[in-house]
Amino acid sequence: MNKSSSDKPAARTAADGDLGDAAELSEPAALTPSQPFLHSRGASWFELSLATLLAMVILLPGLWSYTLVDPWETHYAEVARHMLEGHDFVHTKWQDEGFRSKPVLTFWMIAGGLRALGLGADGGFSGEMVSSPMVMFAVRLPFALFAVLGLVMTFWMLSRLVSRRTAWLGLLVTSTTPFFLLVGRQAITDIPMVACLMGSLACFAMAVHAGDSPLRAIARIRGREINAFHLFLAVLVALIGWQLAYYAYYFAAYPKLAAGIRVPVPYLLLPGGMLLGLVGFLVWSIRISPTRYARQVYMYWFYALLAVSVLGKGLPGIGLAGLVCFFYLLLTGQWRLLAKVEIPRGILLCLLIAVPWHLAMLFKDGRPFLRDYFLIHLWRRAAFGVHGERGTFNFFLSQIGIGMWPWVALLPAAVGDILSRITGRTRAGGVRLLIAIWAVVSVGFFVAVQTKFHHYILPAVPALALLVAFWLDDVLAGRVRNVTIAALAGAAIALLLARDLMGEQKQLIELFIYRYDRPWPSGAPWFVDASDAFLGFGLAFAGSLLAFAFPRLRRVGMLALGTSALVFALWVSNVYMHHAATHWGMREAIQSYYQQRQIHGIDIRYHGARQIADEWDGHDGSFLIRSLIPDHLSVGQPMSVRVELAETGGEVQVERELHGTVERIAAAENRFWVALAPEELAKLDELVARGRGESEPEQRPQRQVNADRLIAWQLYWRGENFWSGGEIWGPFAATKTAFKDTDNKAFLQYLNTEGIPGQRYYLVTEAGRASGLRGVLPTPQAKDSFEILNTSSNKFTLLSFVL
CATH class of the missing domain: 3.40.1360 (Dna Topoisomerase Vi A Subunit; Chain: A, domain 2)
Structure with a gap:
């Protein structure tokens, strides 16, 4: 049998060049100063905007269409709701105790998402969390945007260092990979860490290959040149500035610290330390050792993103990035770069961004925070195992198979190809080497970690997806041998995984849940069956892959595979999850x-007579109650307003009960009004008079609808x-x-x-x-x-x- 011409390396064609290959295999590692790196050929602003739009189209639609998945999404959302209820964005709480297993970024994101959409004020009115699908959208939106950020930064790097075609393939493969897609739409700690890891390694790759390219102006404001360093400073000052101001206010307004914690003037000490560090960085980077090169700015972003990842999920992000960079330098022998990657200033940035909240939480929570957060949830999870499963290398194999369908069908060929031809001597080769190291280090790292959940392998998924993108780019360029064998094997893998999904349909939602022994709703009265869809997609994937076996059909096969993967991604995130999440929430x-x-009224506990005076002095007798309106609430229905005064140690000293009737209902606004007669309001006259001269207590009034x-x-x-x-x-x-x-x-x-x-x-x-x-x-x-x-x-x- 004659060997197919498709199995021979082919010269690049004009069509390939038109797709934007910015780095031939013979291209030097760095550009010369006469060809400034920041303006080297890569994705245009239009292409970056288009890539961002595509990522958002894949990740954002339908975030509101299915319930939050228990237990993690609702657990974290409740901690964030507590923040809004108590107006406390430092001390994380759960139920009536401290919450110490995760750092704060997740809760800031959820709380910020809720308030950005006008939800959750003061913790939300009665029933607000189930009142609108926009609650799910608000909770998840910041996480999906983080996923978009990771995708776009990777796209940007690939378009600059490898080729625009590789960048588009990388975006397509990564964003339509079920693992990345589904976790990217979940309000859990993993996607901020993974997105920051993606962005930081993209910046590292850019820094490695930037050489000594000088910073160039990207805009002018009143005649003054603005460059990338100025943009970084603006983001840094905003990120540090609001925290600095909040900690100063917070510790001044709520000075009580945890038992055993003695810190003089924390409202000055912590913000003052942050201000000193920020000013130190500014002076260091502007005056003492001025920032002149693009490489320096890339590294600033590298460290800043890793510091943000610490606020998202603790130390794994820094650990992974450090190992990846170390092995990259080891394998390429570029140890001279150690003097150019801004390690001292990077350490300062990490401390400045990641440490302040940890100190603030320690001040408020004390030794239990040290014990639970550092000892149990960082050290013991990694070294001995806490919750979750146990296992070795094979634990994650099935999850990668299901979580990367259909692209996993090409992963064996991609891994084999890059291992046989990898080189760090060219710019594109160096990027491929970095991505390969990222994949290997991530898998090895989480195999070594003793606590195992399916989604723990997520940091490896973007790297594995990019390996597939590299292979596809090489196939389209005619640089790959044995494409036919890879196509046939890939079609078989796609069909085998389709069979597995048809037999165990819950495997996709099990990529990111807590327990794996809970049943799919296949029986009465639900009868949820996605097997036909899995079969259809499996056949589409297999047919597309088979087209790769024929040289003239490879571009058609690529188009068919990409289209079917995109349709599958939209189906799994909007149809599959709509049905599945209902049964996991x-x-x-x-x-x-x-x-x-049935609503009977409202109970209010005040912690000082001043609060009663503030609310009831001169009251017009129409009392507003915020609540999701039940089906049978009607005008004229009797209601009570129970007032408690608890001034000393939380003990109730005075109780008053006011009686009235519903006078008006605004169901669309989730509110109704209770009419209180003057003689009912008079029951509070003594407390109102007493409260006029008192000071405002520290604790806020507590309210709950009596139903x-x-x-x-x-x-x-x-x-x-x-x-x-x-x-x-x-x-x-x-x-x-x-x-x-x-x-x-x-x-x-x-x-x-x-x-x-x-x-x-x-x-x-x-x-x-x-x-x-x-x-x-x-x-x-x-x-x-x-x-x-x-x-x-x-x-x-x-x-x-x-x-």
Whole structure:
């Protein structure tokens, strides 16, 4: 049999050049000063904008269309909601205790997303978290934008150092890889770290190959040249400046520190240290050792992004980037670069960005933060294992297979090709070497880490995806041998993975969840079946790959594979996840509670008479209550406003109950008004008069709508906290309704002491436990009135009974 011409290396064609190959294999490692690096051929601003738009089109649509997935998304969202409720953006809290397992960036992002869309003010009104799909969009949007940032920075680097075609292929492969796509749309800690890693390594690659190219003006403002260094300084000053100002205000307004922590004037010490470090960097980089080269600015971004990754997920990002850069220098022998990668100033940047919050949290939380955060969740997770699975190299193989479908079909060929031809002697070769090291180091790093979840391998996925992009670029350029064999093997791999997905349809959502033993909703009454779709995509992928076996059809095959992968990405993120997430979350169940409950009024606990005076002095008798409006709320319905005054040690000294009726309802605005007669308002006259001369207490008033209670029964999946807006952990005895213990002692004690005979109670619990509730209920009426209200999820059920 004659050897196919497709298996021979071919010369580059004009068509290939038209696609923008900026670095031939013989190209030198660095450009000369006469050809400034910042203006070397690469993606235009139009192409960068187009790449950004494409990444957003893939990642953003439908973020609002499916529920947050338990437990991580709802867990982190509830910590962020606590920040908004307590107006405390330093001390992370969960339920009624500190939260110490993750650094702060995730919670700042979620809180910022909620407020940017006008949601979550003061922690949100009653039922707000289930009132609109925009809550899911607000929670997830910052994370999807981080994913876009990682994609665009990688695209930019590849277009400058390798070719524009490689950049477009890299963007396509990485963004349509299910692992990156799905986690990039999740509000969890991993994507900020991975995006920062992508950006930092892109900057490192640019710095390595920039040589001594001088900075060039990119704009002029009032006759003054603005270059990339000025843009970096603007971002740095903004990033540090708002934190500096907030810490000064925060520790001045709330000076109490954790037990055992003694820090003089923390409102001056911490901001002062930050200001000193920032001024030191500015003087160092502008006056003492001026920043003149593009390489320096790239390295500043390298360190800054890694510091941000520390605020996102701790030390893994810095560890991975450090190892990748070390092995790159080791394998290329370019140790002279150590003198040019701005290590001293980089350390200062990392300290300036990453350390202040950790110190602030230590001041407020004390030794428990040191113990839990550093010892348990950083050290023990890595060295011994905490939660999750265990395993070795093979633990992640199946996850890479499912998580990179269909591109994983070409991964063996891509890895074999780059191992056989890799070189660091050219600019493009150096980038390929860096990406290969990134892939190997990431896999090795997380194989060594003892705690294992499926998504822990995510930092390796962009690198593996880029290896596939390199191989595809080489195929299109005619630089690859044995394409036919790779095509046939790839088609077989694509079909085998399609078969696996058809048999175990939950594998895609299991890429980023906590437990892997929970069933897919294949049975009654749900009958969710995606097997036909998996088969269809598998056949499309296999057919596209087979086209690579024929030289004249390779571009057609590339177009078909890219198109089918893009369609699959949009399907999996908007159709598959819409159906799957419903069964890995409880939003619909708790939303049903808010729609059906009966509202009786509102309870307010003030911590000083001054707060009562501020709200009730001169009140016009029309009292506003914010709440998701239940189906049967009506004008004229009786309501009560219960006022408590707890001035000393949180103990309630005074109680007043005002009675009125609903006078107006604005359902679209989630609010209604209660009419209070003058004689009812007069019950507060003494407290109002007393409060006029008092000072404002530090603690804010606490409010909770008085309604039929929601109970979380034998449940601890975190979603119950977030979707209820923390109301199951409310400030009043009657609103502490989370009972995770299975012995039912606390549950029955609550019903006996706080329960109101004749009132309806709602319970959310795991679906498998629902039928056992009737036998536990303490009264005949409760047993007789027991009913199942919502089974939209195969894992969580809403029940009710009348006590």
